[in-house]
Amino acid sequence: MTTADRLSLLLAEDDPALGPLIAELLEPDYRVRLAVNGQEALHLGLTQPWDVMVIDRGLPVMDGISVIAALRTKGIATPILVLTALGATNEKVRGLDAGANDYVAKPFDAGELAARLRALTRTFPSPAGPVSIGTWEFDPASRSVRSAYGDLVTLAAKEAELLEALAAEPARVFTRDELLAAHFQSTDQPGVIDTYVHHLRRKISRTVIRTVHGVGYQIGDAS
Amino acid sequence: MTTADRLSLLLAEDDPALGPLIAELLEPDYRVRLAVNGQEALHLGLTQPWDVMVIDRGLPVMDGISVIAALRTKGIATPILVLTALGATNEKVRGLDAGANDYVAKPFDAGELAARLRALTRTFPSPAGPVSIGTWEFDPASRSVRSAYGDLVTLAAKEAELLEALAAEPARVFTRDELLAAHFQSTDQPGVIDTYVHHLRRKISRTVIRTVHGVGYQIGDAS
DNA sequence: CACCTTCTTAAGCCTTTCTTAAGGGCGCCG
DNA sequence: CGGCGCCCTTAAGAAAGGCTTAAGAAGGTG
Numbered sequence: 001m002t003t004a005d006r007l008s009l010l011l012a013e014d015d016p017a018l019g020p021l022i023a024e025l026l027e028p029d030y031r032v033r034l035a036v037n038g039q040e041a042l043h044l045g046l047t048q049p050w051d052v053m054v055i056d057r058g059l060p061v062m063d064g065i066s067v068i069a070a071l072r073t074k075g076i077a078t079p080i081l082v083l084t085a086l087g088a089t090n091e092k093v094r095g096l097d098a099g100a101n102d103y104v105a106k107p108f109d110a111g112e113l114a115a116r117l118r119a120l121t122r123t124f125p126s127p128a129g130p131v132s133i134g135t136w137e138f139d140p141a142s143r144s145v146r147s148a149y150g151d152l153v154t155l156a157a158k159e160a161e162l163l164e165a166l167a168a169e170p171a172r173v174f175t176r177d178e179l180l181a182a183h184f185q186s187t188d189q190p191g192v193i194d195t196y197v198h199h200l201r202r203k204i205s206r207t208v209i210r211t212v213h214g215v216g217y218q219i220g221d222a223s
Numbered sequence: 224m225t226t227a228d229r230l231s232l233l234l235a236e237d238d239p240a241l242g243p244l245i246a247e248l249l250e251p252d253y254r255v256r257l258a259v260n261g262q263e264a265l266h267l268g269l270t271q272p273w274d275v276m277v278i279d280r281g282l283p284v285m286d287g288i289s290v291i292a293a294l295r296t297k298g299i300a301t302p303i304l305v306l307t308a309l310g311a312t313n314e315k316v317r318g319l320d321a322g323a324n325d326y327v328a329k330p331f332d333a334g335e336l337a338a339r340l341r342a343l344t345r346t347f348p349s350p351a352g353p354v355s356i357g358t359w360e361f362d363p364a365s366r367s368v369r370s371a372y373g374d375l376v377t378l379a380a381k382e383a384e385l386l387e388a389l390a391a392e393p394a395r396v397f398t399r400d401e402l403l404a405a406h407f408q409s410t411d412q413p414g415v416i417d418t419y420v421h422h423l424r425r426k427i428s429r430t431v432i433r434t435v436h437g438v439g440y441q442i443g444d445a446s
Numbered sequence: 447c448a449c450c451t452t453c454t455t456a457a458g459c460c461t462t463t464c465t466t467a468a469g470g471g472c473g474c475c476g
Numbered sequence: 477c478g479g480c481g482c483c484c485t486t487a488a489g490a491a492a493g494g495c496t497t498a499a500g501a502a503g504g505t506g
Contacts, residue, residue: 379463381463381464381465382463407464407465412466412467414467418466419464437473
């Protein structure tokens with residue numbers, strides 16, 4: 001999920017008739033990039049970030065299952081839906097176990113495909129309630145942070161966005177570029193992040209956000 | 224994922240014959256709890272943590288789709304697979320959009336159900352996955368080591384690289400040249416390794432890394 | 447329109463990390 | 477037990493990265 005725009009979708013389908021058809025079908029909801037063989041799909045999958053992938057099982061050069069296995073081996077965790085002419089259960093099992101997240105047999109129903117893609121890309125609206133960050137409680141709605149002692153601090157919009165992004169995945173370390181791309185204007189330079197981190201640390205606590213030298217920032221861990 | 228044990232699975236199925244049958248089918252791989260109506264399923268879903276849920280569409284008291292919607296509203300993000308007698312595409316779409324992650328129509332194939340559940344519960348060996356080293360936990364992503372007592376130590380990039388390399392093959396003894404070639408500039412001299420080993424021993428523990436005299440280093444084994 | 451908050455940029459200073467080097471200590475082998 | 481390597485430890489300069497500050501721009505409000 002890179003922008004507020006449509007989600008990016010990598011479609012790997014070699015059938016010259018079906019490929020563009022599916023692409024057109026999905027275009028209203030996704031930014032579709034069509035790959036016509038397995039190698040191309042693998043390359044695109046590895047070199048660019050995607051929100052979701054739809055991969056045909058039978059692809060030239062390198063078959064779909066191999067592409068998926070290769071992507072997974074490289075640590076790509078993007079949701080993948082396998083599209084296939086083969087409806088046999090055995091094939092489904094193999095595809096899913098190779099690392100696919102869903103499996104749709106051709107001929108498929110456009111509505112079902114769309115629904116399954118929605119299910120794969122759905123991100124649950126973080127429970128609107130307050131999020132606890134260490135000993136603090138952060139309420140995105142009111143953009144305020146309450147300490148264990150009851151002190152209330154209100155944050156500016158950007159400050160809150162940054163904190164929310166970091167808190168969404170406490171275990172993850174975010175690079176400045178990631179945070180920048182997701183929450184600030186693309187013209188901004190990475191240094192902006194430093195400034196806001198400083199603001200948050202001053203307003204809340206030095207330990208809310210942890211620096212990972214040479215990498216980026218992470219929500220401050222307990223202890 | 225609560226323990227190293229089987230995953231916990233909440234099964235909501237009212238058919239007195241089918242429920243226990245499915246439960247038995249899944250028992251080898253999951254700790255199954257059977258709920259026989261929607262209300263019970265909702266209550267269990269809200270009050271206990273589950274690794275995955277299998278919910279029948281048509282449940283007494285409260286239908287499956289409503290249960291899912293209610294769970295999602297409360298912020299429960301557990302993967303849910305809908306099981307149903309209704310194979311109509313329309314029904315599938317509605318189920319998925321209510322918050323289900325997958326949809327299997329009865330009669331279903333046991334192998335496919337199992338594969339789809341595996342796909343739902345699969346956690347990718349995220350490159351960020353913490354590695355346990357003796358009594359410590361090393362998280363390459365945040366480059367931090369946590370002791371059994373909870374103390375957190377952050378490592379510099381090179382320190383982390385070295386530790387990660389050693390931890391990748393605990394049984395193996397690495398020579399300085401191997402480590403050097405893989406993780407440092409080729410111009411560096413073997414002595415660099417010694418320095419970083421010293422850093423790690425000081426930061427974590429004298430016993431993290433074991434010296435094999437005349438050969439190189441190895442991850443400090445339990446002993 | 448004046449005032450205030452928020453956003454963005456930029457520059458200098460400070461801290462951490464990397465790399466090299468040298469002296470002392472220790473283990474292994476004869 | 478003595479000698480010879482090998483290993484441990486310390487330290488310090490250089491480089492890279494992060495922190496802090498400050499000030500102008502932009503936007504919103506009374």
